[in-house]
Each structure stands twice: as structure tokens, then as C-alpha cells.
Amino acid sequence: MKKAGQSPANGPRAARDFAVPGSRTVHADPRWLPLVTALADLRQRHRCSVRIVDADCGNGALLIEAAREARALGFTAIEARGIDGSPAMIARARSAAGMMRDGAIGLTFDQVDMAQALAQEAVFPADIVLWHGTARDDHRAGLSGLLAAAGERVIGDPAAVAIGGMLA
Numbered sequence: 496m497k498k499a500g501q502s503p504a505n506g507p508r509a510a511r512d513f514a515v516p517g518s519r520t521v522h523a524d525p526r527w528l529p530l531v532t533a534l535a536d537l538r539q540r541h542r543c544s545v546r547i548v549d550a551d552c553g554n555g556a557l558l559i560e561a562a563r564e565a566r567a568l569g570f571t572a573i574e575a576r577g578i579d580g581s582p583a584m585i586a587r588a589r590s591a592a593g594m595m596r597d598g599a600i601g602l603t604f605d606q607v608d609m610a611q612a613l614a615q616e617a618v619f620p621a622d623i624v625l626w627h628g629t630a631r632d633d634h635r636a637g638l639s640g641l642l643a644a645a646g647e648r649v650i651g652d653p654a655a656v657a658i659g660g661m662l663a
Contacts, residue, residue: 543569545622547621548575548578554584555602558577561575578609616646
């Protein structure tokens, strides 16, 4: 009998490979390729540092993998902040972030009100803001403007917007 959290090929899986049943893996996330492209673009412009904010970060898997990818591309200072309203998700994200052992990567996960956190981010905008929707399609009052002000580039999830539109 196979234990949960183990793959037959290599025993226990790393925290970065863990996916909640029914969820998509990080590399299958529709935001992954635009994110990698944005990071590569910043490196081509000789940037050595990057700031990434994941609004509505959930368990932090995408943000943690984004920080690892930034490091692999040669960034020497990576500041990554995850924002979510769920205490359980933030706890999982902090636990996973605690396994990181790279001094070039700074990961923080905060349980805060989304609008308030995005307004704080606008003071010193991030290079990249990850979002489950798209800034122009989000219907929550004022959130579109806050997302746009929080970062240079907002990378959204068009699939989530389509699903949200069908359910609304």
C-alpha cells in the first residue's frame, strides 16, 4: 500500500511537489508560463533583484516555486510575499516556506484583508503580482485599481475568471 505523500519512484515527495487532491500542480497553473516569461524578461534587463506578490496565495505553492525559479534564473535577491485571508492556508504556506534554505530568498505569508494589503503594496509596487483572476475582470469594488497599483505586471488566471463568470 502506497503512503500519502510518497511517489513510487523516489520515496517521500518534497513539499514543493505536494498538491492537494483535485488541485492543479504549479507548472500546470495557467499563470506559470507568463510568470517565467516575466522573470526571464527582468533578468534579460540585467535585474538582480525581484519582488513578487501573490494575492490570494492559498498554500503558497506557486509563490514558493516562483521564488525558486527566480533563483535558478540568477536573481540574487528575491522578496516574495503571499497574501490570503485563510488562517489554515497561511499556516500551510508558512510551513512550506520554513523548509527553504536559501539566503537570497525572502518569503513572507500574511493573513490580511486583500484590499488593505494591496493598498500597502502600492507604496512600493512589486515587479510581479500574481492573481487568481485578472485585474480588469475582477468585479469586487476597487480591487482592479488596487491590483494595478500594487505591481508593475499583474499576471492573472483567465480560467478562474471564466469559471467565476459562469457561477456569478
